[in-house]
Amino acid sequence: APEINEALSLLQHRGQDAAGIVTCGPGGRFYQCKANGMVRDVFDSNSLARLRGSMGVGHVRYPTAGSSNHAEAQPFYVNAPYGIVFAHNGNLINTHELRSFLDAEAHRHINTDSDSELLLNIFANNLQATGKFRINEEDIFTAIAGLMKQAKGGYTCVAMLAGFGIIAFRDPNGIRPLGMCSRPAVDLDASNSRSGSATPTAHNRDYCFTSESVVSDALGFEDFEDVKPGEAIIITRHKVSRRTLVKPEEFVFAPDIFEYVYFARPDSVMDGISVYRSRIAMGDRLAVTVRKTLRARMETIDVVIPVPDTSRVAALQVAQSLGVPYREGFVKNRYVGRTFIMPGQSVRRKNVRRKLNAMAMEFSGRNVLIVDDSIVRGTTSREIIQMARDAGAKRVIMASCAPPIRYSNVYGIDMPSRHELVAHNRTEEEVAAHIQADVVIYQTLPDLIEAVQEANPAIAQFDCSVFDGKYVTGDVDDKYLAGLETLRSENAKLKVKNTTIPTSGSGALVGPPGEGASDPKMAAPPADEAAVAAGGVSAGKQENGNGLILPGETAGVNGARHEEEEETNMSCQGPMNGADDLGLFNGWSR
Numbered sequence: 399a400p401e402i403n404e405a406l407s408l409l410q411h412r413g414q415d416a417a418g419i420v421t422c423g424p425g426g427r428f429y430q431c432k433a434n435g436m437v438r439d440v441f442d443s444n445s446l447a448r449l450r451g452s453m454g455v456g457h458v459r460y461p462t463a464g465s466s467n468h469a470e471a472q473p474f475y476v477n478a479p480y481g482i483v484f485a486h487n488g489n490l491i492n493t494h495e496l497r498s499f500l501d502a503e504a505h506r507h508i509n510t511d512s513d514s515e516l517l518l519n520i521f522a523n524n525l526q527a528t529g530k531f532r533i534n535e536e537d538i539f540t541a542i543a544g545l546m547k548q549a550k551g552g553y554t555c556v557a558m559l560a561g562f563g564i565i566a567f568r569d570p571n572g573i574r575p576l577g578m579c580s581r582p583a584v585d586l587d588a589s590n591s592r593s594g595s596a597t598p599t600a601h602n603r604d605y606c607f608t609s610e611s612v613v614s615d616a617l618g619f620e621d622f623e624d625v626k627p628g629e630a631i632i633i634t635r636h637k638v639s640r641r642t643l644v645k646p647e648e649f650v651f652a653p654d655i656f657e658y659v660y661f662a663r664p665d666s667v668m669d670g671i672s673v674y675r676s677r678i679a680m681g682d683r684l685a686v687t688v689r690k691t692l693r694a695r696m697e698t699i700d701v702v703i704p705v706p707d708t709s710r711v712a713a714l715q716v717a718q719s720l721g722v723p724y725r726e727g728f729v730k731n732r733y734v735g736r737t738f739i740m741p742g743q744s745v746r747r748k749n750v751r752r753k754l755n756a757m758a759m760e761f762s763g764r765n766v767l768i769v770d771d772s773i774v775r776g777t778t779s780r781e782i783i784q785m786a787r788d789a790g791a792k793r794v795i796m797a798s799c800a801p802p803i804r805y806s807n808v809y810g811i812d813m814p815s816r817h818e819l820v821a822h823n824r825t826e827e828e829v830a831a832h833i834q835a836d837v838v839i840y841q842t843l844p845d846l847i848e849a850v851q852e853a854n855p856a857i858a859q860f861d862c863s864v865f866d867g868k869y870v871t872g873d874v875d876d877k878y879l880a881g882l883e884t885l886r887s888e889n890a891k892l893k894v895k896n897t898t899i900p901t902s903g904s905g906a907l908v909g910p911p912g913e914g915a916s917d918p919k920m921a922a923p924p925a926d927e928a929a930v931a932a933g934g935v936s937a938g939k940q941e942n943g944n945g946l947i948l949p950g951e952t953a954g955v956n957g958a959r960h961e962e963e964e965e966t967n968m969s970c971q972g973p974m975n976g977a978d979d980l981g982l983f984n985g986w987s988r
């Protein structure tokens with residue numbers, strides 16, 4: 399757990415809404431701690447100490463489908479079959495179909511709007527279909543191959559089967575990132591009898607799956623490699639098994655280009671491409687477009703100023719290419735989170751001002767070129783352009799390392815409603831007028847693609863749907879898009895955020911989500927361990943980034959679950975949140 403905690407804090411930029419860890423300890427028992435908040439708020443040394451065992455799944459969440467309810471924090475759990483813990487990064491686009499199938503045919507109750515809960519239940523249902531008492535790798539591959547036929551969208555998933563091992567898989571288009579790394583087995587906690595570790599494994603290595611390679615570097619893992627599109631990897635105490643479950647010729651490999659533009663840390667390498675290097679290349683290409691535009695408009699600039707943090711790498715490159723001084727005109731308060739992923743437009747706007755302060759001397763009397771990685775809603779640009787003018791700038795030219803964003807992201811990055819996007823149905827001149835820039839200069843899409851592709855020409859295509867509206871999984875149903883946009887609308891977000899699901903301590907479901915009075919205990923979520931008793935926690939919404947560590951023992955203390963009939967139920971050893979109680983109820987009802 400301490401290492402998973404560390405991994406999650408390295409992935410914090412991928413989700414700041416909720417965090418969770420579930421570990422599997424002695425006897426195949428699961429231990430859980432999850433709540434809304436940052437990693438540092440959710441876990442402390444006490445809660446980590448109670449997360450026993452030496453395999454586990456962690457998750458940081460950034461809601462992309464409209465709800466910040468703590469009941470939707472991941473990982474999720476279902477008790478049947480075998481006891482499954484599940485974390486998902488991404489977004490599905492055929493949720494309506496999956497929901498109907500789970501209801502009408504699989505008779506599985508889904509308690510939230512979360513696509514992750516659907517995905518978990520599809521997986522569980524496919525495993526259940528084997529009808530086996532003891533499951534093996536072949537059965538798991540079959541279940542995931544089935545899931546890959548049923549689910550449409552972007553997904554990377556990490557699952558843990560009680561007492562069996564860890565399973566990771568990536569969607570057939572490889573839209574979302576996932577890597578695997580390993581190291582010689584380390585018994586991190588041999589002296590701690592509560593850890594339940596120290597059972598040697600046949601491969602004698604620790605394994606880790608993670609959304610970004612930075613986790614591998616920081617935690618002393620090696621041999622980082624990307625999970626292939628459509629591939630599943632299973633790690634048990636005895637062996638590592640991997641298989642590509644789709645015919646590669648039937649799917650285009652198209653990683654989401656927005657990871658490189660904004661989402662990922664610069665020190666990560668994804669699909670063989672250094673995020674940092676790709677941003678340098680974006681700066682080089684943007685500089686060419688800026689030069690052309692400035693010449694054509696007979697504009698000059700005195701200084702290049704980045705919008706911290708993401709755009710810094712590219713902005714420095716722009717300045718160097720143009721031969722213009724680079725200055726840090728905005729100072730960032732590092733304690734304010736990413737504004738892009740904050741729910742609520744007014745919160746985001748206020749936070750731009752709280753987050754960035756302009757140093758007047760860098761702006762006063764100058765023509766400034768402000769460089770940002772992307773302009774999404776235009777909130778940041780509008781605020782900082784005003785700040786630049788207030789600080790005395792003569793001309794303010796805004797440059798974006800990404801092309802105009804005009805379409806929704808349906809694969810796991812929250813670009814809510816097309817109508818909220820400043821470039822939707824606006825020309826570049828109209829965008830400039832809206833954000834009150836003198837000129838706006840965008841990177842072209844071919845330049846962006848070339849910049850990212852440069853480091854790995856083997857990747858022929860990227861998902862660029864937010865720029866060109868072409869969805870790599872095929873056309874997205876208009877009804878789905880409209881529904882997604884409604885769900886993601888600011889009002890829905892804030893409304894759901896302020897709503898808690900009533901439960902009783904004994905797991906009784908008092909009312910449907912959104913109908914009941916809120917329980918202050920749940921509204922102020924406990925950062926508490928809870929190992930869940932005899933029932934299924936599920937409920938999940940959106941999030942980002944999976945961190946998973948698998949030191950030494952990979953199959954519960956005794957390789958438990960499927961080899962010996964030992965306790966596999968989770969037990970409640972601490973205060974539970976709404977999700978836990980609902981899960982308990984679900985477990986009984988099944």
Ligand SMILES: O=P(O)(O)OC[C@H]1O[C@H](OP(=O)(O)OP(=O)(O)O)[C@H](O)[C@@H]1O
Pocket residue numbers: 660705706707708709735736737738739770771772773774775776777778779
């Ligand atoms: O047009 P908008 O809707 O305002 O969104 C775009 C802004 O959001 C991001 O900033 P954020 O604060 O998330 O990022 P950082 O991690 O780069 O500091 C991004 O770097 C842009 O500055």
Ligand SMILES: NC(=O)CC[C@H](N)C(=O)O
Pocket residue numbers: 459460461462463472486487488489490512513514810811938939940941942943
């Ligand atoms: N941001 C994401 O990757 C979202 C994960 C998932 N769709 C969820 O609802 O929790």
